[in-house]
Amino acid sequence: MKQLLLVMDFGGQYKELIASTVRGLSVYSEIHPNTLSAEEIRKMNPIGIIMTGGPNSVHCAASQSCDPEIFKLGIPILGICYGMQIMCHSLGGTIETMDTAEYGQVSVTPKSGSDLLYVQPFTALMNHRDAVTKLPETFTATAYTDNCIAACEDKQRKLYGVQFHPETKHTQGGMQLIKSFLYDICGAKGDYKLDDYIDTQIKEIQAKVGDKRVLLALSGGVDSSVCASLLSKAIPGQLTCIFVDHGFMRKSEGDQIEEIFSKRDLQFIRVNAQERFLNKLAGIRDPEAKRKGIGEEFIRVFEEESKNLGDIPFLAQGTIYPDIVESGGEHGATIKSHHNVGGLPKDLGFTGLVEPLSGLFKNEVRELGRKLGLPDYLVNRQPFPGPGLAVRVIGEITFEKLEILRHADAIFREELDALENPPSQYFAIITDTLSVGIKGDDRTYSPVIALRAVITDDFMTADWATLPHELLARVSSRITAEIASVSRVVYDITAKPPGTVEWE
Ligand code: XMP
Numbered sequence: 468m469k470q471l472l473l474v475m476d477f478g479g480q481y482k483e484l485i486a487s488t489v490r491g492l493s494v495y496s497e498i499h500p501n502t503l504s505a506e507e508i509r510k511m512n513p514i515g516i517i518m519t520g521g522p523n524s525v526h527c528a529a530s531q532s533c534d535p536e537i538f539k540l541g542i543p544i545l546g547i548c549y550g551m552q553i554m555c556h557s558l559g560g561t562i563e564t565m566d567t568a569e570y571g572q573v574s575v576t577p578k579s580g581s582d583l584l585y586v587q588p589f590t591a592l593m594n595h596r597d598a599v600t601k602l603p604e605t606f607t608a609t610a611y612t613d614n615c616i617a618a619c620e621d622k623q624r625k626l627y628g629v630q631f632h633p634e635t636k637h638t639q640g641g642m643q644l645i646k647s648f649l650y651d652i653c654g655a656k657g658d659y660k661l662d663d664y665i666d667t668q669i670k671e672i673q674a675k676v677g678d679k680r681v682l683l684a685l686s687g688g689v690d691s692s693v694c695a696s697l698l699s700k701a702i703p704g705q706l707t708c709i710f711v712d713h714g715f716m717r718k719s720e721g722d723q724i725e726e727i728f729s730k731r732d733l734q735f736i737r738v739n740a741q742e743r744f745l746n747k748l749a750g751i752r753d754p755e756a757k758r759k760g761i762g763e764e765f766i767r768v769f770e771e772e773s774k775n776l777g778d779i780p781f782l783a784q785g786t787i788y789p790d791i792v793e794s795g796g797e798h799g800a801t802i803k804s805h806h807n808v809g810g811l812p813k814d815l816g817f818t819g820l821v822e823p824l825s826g827l828f829k830n831e832v833r834e835l836g837r838k839l840g841l842p843d844y845l846v847n848r849q850p851f852p853g854p855g856l857a858v859r860v861i862g863e864i865t866f867e868k869l870e871i872l873r874h875a876d877a878i879f880r881e882e883l884d885a886l887e888n889p890p891s892q893y894f895a896i897i898t899d900t901l902s903v904g905i906k907g908d909d910r911t912y913s914p915v916i917a918l919r920a921v922i923t924d925d926f927m928t929a930d931w932a933t934l935p936h937e938l939l940a941r942v943s944s945r946i947t948a949e950i951a952s953v954s955r956v957v958y959d960i961t962a963k964p965p966g967t968v969e970w971e
Pocket of ligand 1: 969970
């Protein structure tokens with residue numbers, strides 16, 4: 468039996484980061500709600516528990532508590548932020564709201580004798596207003612900031628608390644702390660390997676599908692591409708992929724997808740539906756109406772194509788573990804929206820659903836893709852909205868605007884791809900504003916191109932990237948020189964919030 472590390476979710480934004488960090492350290496992890504009883508946990512037999520942060524105060528009515536019997540199970544526990552507070556609160560400590568909240572990187576000074584911390588001071592990411600002001604009797608403080616107890620432990624019972632977030636890269640030595648907890652305290656053996664996941668999945672897929680056929684809507688994104696590759700390995704010749712090319716892909720993207728998948732052991736169908744989608748969207752300017760129109764058209768095309776294929780009982784989807792965690796664990800019954808392009812309706816007539824990536828985090832899906840021989844540019848792909856460039860053409864969508872955008876976007880991405888540390892996401896937008904310019908001796912009146920580059924960990928919040936001026940200058944010169952109908956380029960300097968990453 469593989470060892471399990473249980474991540475107990477108290478509503479914090481970093482639960483997935485914690486669980487995937489643990490897996491990255493070769494220990495299998497699962498995320499479960501804070502409502503698990505001690506008895507349920509005992510049956511799961513984890514080697515340790517990490518309690519996550521959470522948005523509430525232990526004193527407010529909406530606060531998330533946990534079964535206090537959990538602390539008597541003899542299983543090592545690491546409480547992070549709210550996790551430390553709820554542990555101390557449950558065991559008789561005092562939690563109070565501080566006069567000064569701590570947000571951002573804060574200096575932490577450890578005491579000697581800790582199981583988890585080295586003695587040197589370090590900086591750590593803090594994000595709290597409440598703090599533990601009196602520890603439960605059996606605990607000792609092992610580190611302080613200027614304002615609060617930063618870490619504590621009860622060695623006897625193997626209970627540990629840290630007020631800071633060791634799971635983020637903004638905490639010095641955070642990864643080492645989690646590793647020490649897993650290996651020194653919980654006795655981890657490091658028995659989780661992605662190769663085992665592949666072997667198990669292949670057997671499960673074969674057992675479920677038998678000699679029947681499987682249909683997959685392939686978008687060319689990381690998840691559906693890796694899903695297609697894994698299925699073609701597990702059930703060669705039984706998979707049919709429908710790639711609906713709606714015409715809103717980036718430069719050369721549709722051809723690249725065809726090039727990769729037409730060589731695999733599967734039936735690859737590319738539906739060139741650009742005209743259909745452009746006709747459907749003609750005259751539409753409202754962003755939501757665009758998304759809805761694309762979603763509806765996608766379903767219609769997919770249905771039409773799948774009707775021509777005869778009896779295919781199984782539908783495959785590239786659902787990944789965070790999708791399941793986000794939906795409260797109730798997956799499988801509902802068909803995931805196809806990259807938010809509308810969502811496939813439930814009555815498509817499939818008798819079974821195959822979701823071979825549903826146990827994996829995004830970084831693991833990428834690694835799996837590499838192992839299955841997919842090219843780096845595909846597995847490392849930045850997020851790309853399901854409606855594609857349609858939400859980056861502001862105002863009415865026309866083929867000409869799309870072509871200008873594809874060209875400008877390719878130039879911008881090519882220049883940024885060459886950076887040693889590129890931003891998290893970068894792309895171009897074609898605005899609905901025309902501006903006067905001068906090219907040669909001629910006055911121009913043409914669309915303004917905007918460039919967007921953001922730095923983010925989770926895409927919930929983002930900073931605009933401070934790109935070198937000479938790089939921006941080169942991109943601007945290239946775009947205005949290489950695209951006849953563009954004479955003005957602007958750079959978007961808006962964080963999220965208040966802006967979003969996409970313009971529509
Ligand atoms: P926003 O614009 O909401 O974007 O700040 C956050 C991240 O989500 C991506 N995005 C989408 N992804 N379907 C997707 O699969 C969509 O409709 C969609 N809209 C935005 C966006 O590119 C960014 O990475």
